Amino acid sequence: MSRLSRRALGAGVVPLSVALALAGCGTETEPAAAGGSSKPSSSSSSTTTKAEPPSASSLYAKARKTALAAESGHIAGTMTNSGDKFTIDLAGTVDGTNQSLGLGRGADGKITILTVGGKNYLSATEDFWADQVGAGPAKTLQNKFVILPAAQAKEFGDLTIKGLLTEMFEDKQLSVLDGANTRVEKTTIDGADAWKLTERSGGDGAALVVSADDKATLLRIEGPTDDPGRLDFSEWDEVPAVTAPAPSKVIELPK
Secondary structure (H helix, E strand, O other): OHHHHHHOHHHOOOOHHHHHHHOOOOOOOOOOOOOOOOOOOOOOOOOOOOOOOOOHHHHHHHHHHHHHHOOEEEEEEEEEEOOEEEEEEEEEEOOOOOEEEEEEEOOOOOEEEEEEOOEEEEEEOHHHHHHHHOHHHHHHHOOOEEEOOHHHHHHHOOOOHHHHHHHHHHOHHHHOOOOOOEEEEEEEEOOEEEEEEEEOOOOOOOEEEEEOOOOOOEEEEEOOOOOOEEEEEEOOOOOOOOOOOOHHHEEEOOO
């Protein structure tokens, strides 16, 4: 989880060169497009849990398999790294070809990147732009989308559901739950039965929560004590397609 925090959420700052290139651009302001993602909602089953819990290894394997086999999904939550709090809201296709990515860090303004039709559209709050280019230019950039050049877009290339899931399941702080030292306990998510996996002894506080049905659908990951946070997973195979912003809301960088 800590490696994920550093790589993924640490990327939520637009390169200064991009911000400076935007300083002279200005158009009328309009409400921003919605971006296509909806609020997280639990996809867990209400299936009654069995008296004897399944093994941690079987739940871990099923959760990983079903999550990576999904066509779309929604990840939302917060994480902490070295005292800094990060937020992420990612919804769309698992491969990242059609998605909405929202990132925030500490007191900085939030940024949103829409990936549609091979293009990446960046939008940010006025507070974020004010920190990058000053209060005056920030007002002209608010509620607008900027088409990110390929070089800058590559910095966010790993921020897809598949990329994050692959990294999380391989991270030693989470993969340790795929073992004999793991406790499996009953819990509930939004009133639905679920299984929670934690280490029996010597653990760092990380936890994995899956639905209490045959699929063991991934519902939540909780970060370790030294990097606290929580990611909620929902809308598996149910996320609506993300659409590109209206042309009137798009600013293209000078070449």
